[in-house]
Amino acid sequence: MATDVLELWPYLGYVGSRLDRVSERRNQTPEFLSDTRARACLIAGETVILARRGAGPHDALFELSRAVSMGGRLSEACLLGLSDGVPHFALPLHAASAGALEGREDVFLTDLRSIAVEQLVSPEQLGELACAKAMLSWHARRTFCSNCGGRLEVGDGGWRRECPQCAAQHFPRTDPVVIMLTIDGDNCLLGRSPRFAENMWSCLAGFVEPGETFEDAARRETMEEAGIRSGAVRYLCSQPWPFPMSVMIGMHAQALSRDIVIDANELEAARWFHRDEAALLLSRTHPEGLVAPPRMAIAHHLIRAFVEGRDPPGG
Numbered sequence: 001m002a003t004d005v006l007e008l009w010p011y012l013g014y015v016g017s018r019l020d021r022v023s024e025r026r027n028q029t030p031e032f033l034s035d036t037r038a039r040a041c042l043i044a045g046e047t048v049i050l051a052r053r054g055a056g057p058h059d060a061l062f063e064l065s066r067a068v069s070m071g072g073r074l075s076e077a078c079l080l081g082l083s084d085g086v087p088h089f090a091l092p093l094h095a096a097s098a099g100a101l102e103g104r105e106d107v108f109l110t111d112l113r114s115i116a117v118e119q120l121v122s123p124e125q126l127g128e129l130a131c132a133k134a135m136l137s138w139h140a141r142r143t144f145c146s147n148c149g150g151r152l153e154v155g156d157g158g159w160r161r162e163c164p165q166c167a168a169q170h171f172p173r174t175d176p177v178v179i180m181l182t183i184d185g186d187n188c189l190l191g192r193s194p195r196f197a198e199n200m201w202s203c204l205a206g207f208v209e210p211g212e213t214f215e216d217a218a219r220r221e222t223m224e225e226a227g228i229r230s231g232a233v234r235y236l237c238s239q240p241w242p243f244p245m246s247v248m249i250g251m252h253a254q255a256l257s258r259d260i261v262i263d264a265n266e267l268e269a270a271r272w273f274h275r276d277e278a279a280l281l282l283s284r285t286h287p288e289g290l291v292a293p294p295r296m297a298i299a300h301h302l303i304r305a306f307v308e309g310r311d312p313p314g315g
């Protein structure tokens with residue numbers, strides 16, 4: 001349950017949605033769209049539109065009619081769910097429509113990572129935006145049928161694409177990614193990808209392959225990227241990661257070897273950090289300016305659980 005995740009891992013981003021997804025009522029989407037209370041978020045590719053608020057968090061939800069007037073495409077609306085009976089939708093926006101909003105005083109344009117890092121909206125809305133962005137990313141990539149090449153239609157409130165030519169049905173997908181902190185006593189293994197911000201060190205991660213358990217994927221990725229063998233693997237928590245549509249499966253892994261051999265295609269460096277030094281990465285007080293990912297990211301919480309000597313939930 002999202003509620004439990006947020007209580008156990010405060011500040012973890014993208015996990016706070018409280019919407020009832022009403023998956024059994026998605027065929028009622030036309031009625032939900034005519035509900036005068038309906039609200040919608042607006043996303044154009046990587047750009048999210050927020051309603052500016054003077055104090056406190058900004059608002060990611062607009063009245064549906066206002067969202068449409070700003071360029072939201074109603075024909076491609078995704079029903080995110082109900083909040084106290086009020087339907088919430090995600091509407092895609094053309095880049096040109098988003099561009100036309102630049103400079104307005106009542107809204108501003110930003111990206112989902114910035115919204116999470118800077119806590120620009122409530123945790124509940126951040127969770128809704130994560131779902132919205134993943135869904136709209138999937139739609140943007142699934143215009144044609146992978147079975148026959150026909151143009152697909154949108155069905156089930158945006159949760160299905162249907163092929164009128166061959167009757168194939170296509171469903172939104174989520175790609176599982178394991179992210180693990182490998183631990184050897186009082187030390188943990190962190191790496192640096194060339195894609196990271198300067199001085200940032202984080203957990204190793206990689207996509208789960210077909211036919212593989214999460215645990216085996218964690219062991220394989222750690223061996224491939226850093227040459228470290230690992231044994232026991234324990235699950236801590238997960239995080240939707242809508243870039244474009246993944247879920248991160250966070251784990252602690254027990255190291256069985258210590259000599260690091262990096263895969264230079266994946267990492268520019270990897271090294272062991274003592275628990276005390278890892279604490280300085282989290283607090284951003286390391287004497288060399290090294291940092292861990294921000295607290296919205298699951299890697300931060302995997303490192304923090306190790307630094308604080310906390311067992312995973314149920315562990």
Ligand SMILES: [Zn+2]
Pocket residue numbers: 145146147148149150163164165166167168
């Ligand atoms: Zn088809």
